[in-house]
Amino acid sequence: MPHTRPMPDQDKITRLNTEIDARRDDLIALTQDLIRIPTLNPPGENYRLICEYLETRLKPRGFECELIRAHETPGDSDKYPRWNIVARRNGTHAGDCVHFNSHTDVVELGQDWTRDPFGGELDGDKIYGRGSCDMKGGLAASIICAEAFIDTFPEFAGAIEISGTADEETGGFGGVAYLAEKGYFNPERVQHVIIPEPLGLDCICLGHRGVWWAEIETKGKIAHGSMPFLGDCAVRHMGAVLSEMETSLYPLLETKRTDMPVIPKGARQSTLNINSFHGGQSEPEAGFTGLPSPIVPDSARMIIDRRFLIEEDINDVQQEITDVLEKVKSERKDFQYDIREIQRVIPTMTAKDAPVVTAVAAAIQATLGKPAEYVVSPGSYDQKHIDRIGHLKNCIAYGPGILELAHQPDEYVEVSAMIDSAKVMGHSLIDLLLE
Ligand SMILES: [Zn+2]
Numbered sequence: 555m556p557h558t559r560p561m562p563d564q565d566k567i568t569r570l571n572t573e574i575d576a577r578r579d580d581l582i583a584l585t586q587d588l589i590r591i592p593t594l595n596p597p598g599e600n601y602r603l604i605c606e607y608l609e610t611r612l613k614p615r616g617f618e619c620e621l622i623r624a625h626e627t628p629g630d631s632d633k634y635p636r637w638n639i640v641a642r643r644n645g646t647h648a649g650d651c652v653h654f655n656s657h658t659d660v661v662e663l664g665q666d667w668t669r670d671p672f673g674g675e676l677d678g679d680k681i682y683g684r685g686s687c688d689m690k691g692g693l694a695a696s697i698i699c700a701e702a703f704i705d706t707f708p709e710f711a712g713a714i715e716i717s718g719t720a721d722e723e724t725g726g727f728g729g730v731a732y733l734a735e736k737g738y739f740n741p742e743r744v745q746h747v748i749i750p751e752p753l754g755l756d757c758i759c760l761g762h763r764g765v766w767w768a769e770i771e772t773k774g775k776i777a778h779g780s781m782p783f784l785g786d787c788a789v790r791h792m793g794a795v796l797s798e799m800e801t802s803l804y805p806l807l808e809t810k811r812t813d814m815p816v817i818p819k820g821a822r823q824s825t826l827n828i829n830s831f832h833g834g835q836s837e838p839e840a841g842f843t844g845l846p847s848p849i850v851p852d853s854a855r856m857i858i859d860r861r862f863l864i865e866e867d868i869n870d871v872q873q874e875i876t877d878v879l880e881k882v883k884s885e886r887k888d889f890q891y892d893i894r895e896i897q898r899v900i901p902t903m904t905a906k907d908a909p910v911v912t913a914v915a916a917a918i919q920a921t922l923g924k925p926a927e928y929v930v931s932p933g934s935y936d937q938k939h940i941d942r943i944g945h946l947k948n949c950i951a952y953g954p955g956i957l958e959l960a961h962q963p964d965e966y967v968e969v970s971a972m973i974d975s976a977k978v979m980g981h982s983l984i985d986l987l988l989e
Pocket of ligand 1: 722
């Protein structure tokens with residue numbers, strides 16, 4: 555059972571809410587500025603620029619700012635350096651540190667935009683642009699919340715940190731993972747982490763399912779395509795693997811249900827995506843108009859994306875795939891395969907009675923007048939590094955924006971949602987740093 559928290563005094567909440575409301579224009583301008591710095595990843599553009607922007611913003615407000623380049627992480631180069639910022643504002647006396655972590659990268663644009671993706675256009679309650687929802691709106695809301703809190707209660711305990719980190723969309727290795735390795739998420743330094751990802755205003759995201767990516771290769775023997783009996787077709791072998799997956803594996807995965815409150819509900823079970831499939835000759839280069847040559851393929855490769863549950867063990871997840879391959883091997887002459895792990899992420903879920911969870915839950919109830927909903931993300935995000943590398947368990951995702959808009963054309967964030975989430979975060983700060 556979550557332990558109940560003392561109600562923070564209403565006068566403090568009212569003062570802070572008034573202060574946040576008064577900063578609406580500042581919030582809009584800040585969000586627009588962030589959207590107008592195109593931080594597309596890949597390749598990882600303008601990380602330095604957005605860190606410098608944040609430094610210019612936060613330094614005059616008493617934050618000590620460190621710009622940290624994640625040297626030699628995937629994608630880091632002199633052309634596309636992986637820059638991160640960690641800004642820390644100490645209170646007047648000892649206490650906990652609350653850290654707001656936002657990724658600064660945004661994904662490619664795709665087609666069908668009707669708004670300028672880097673314009674930051676304000677239309678009614680909506681600010682449009684790539685990254686507005688995922689998650690520059692959340693970053694802006696956390697900054698406004700922190701600034702309003704510091705100005706209203708200059709004598710707070712502990713510290714507030716705000717980080718802007720690279721590469722979340724491509725695994726976070728040049729961002730949160732790197733910072734965690736350098737000790738920035740050490741529980742001695744930071745006690746509470748809120749990641750303002752767009753999960754829904756009344757939702758506290760406790761964690762995510764696990765990920766296991768692997769490449770399966772079936773092998774064959776090359777020969778002339780007119781005499782396939784002289785070779786051995788790797789694509790047919792892979793076809794047998796797919797068929798066995800349909801027969802035995804997919805039905806098995808459907809029976810594996812989780813108690814994790816994953817949203818959407820369809821993801822409350824084990825899932826397997828075939829991410830890519832390739833066998834035989836390469837697709838012709840652009841501009842090539844000739845015909846393929848007749849070849850029996852000697853290799854077929856498939857990349858699988860298995861999402862698993864907190865109730866499952868990674869070794870069992872791997873064994874299921876090996877079982878499929880061994881079964882096919884027992885049935886097919888000359889069947890040979892290889893399996894290579896690409897990446898693994900262990901599921902993580904913060905306890906409902908963790909202090910940051912109970913603080914934000916009380917703040918949601920007080921600000922929005924309804925109980926918090928506890929959710930788990932179907933895909934992973936930077937919490938994995940904070941948990942696995944930083945060993946910091948007191949971490950959630952909570953922020954403004956509609957999850958379904960992430961990575962879509964005409965992505966937007968609502969100003970009213972940013973204001974409300976800033977109030978929830980601010981109320982949590984009152985709870986964690988004043989009481
Ligand atoms: Zn995101």
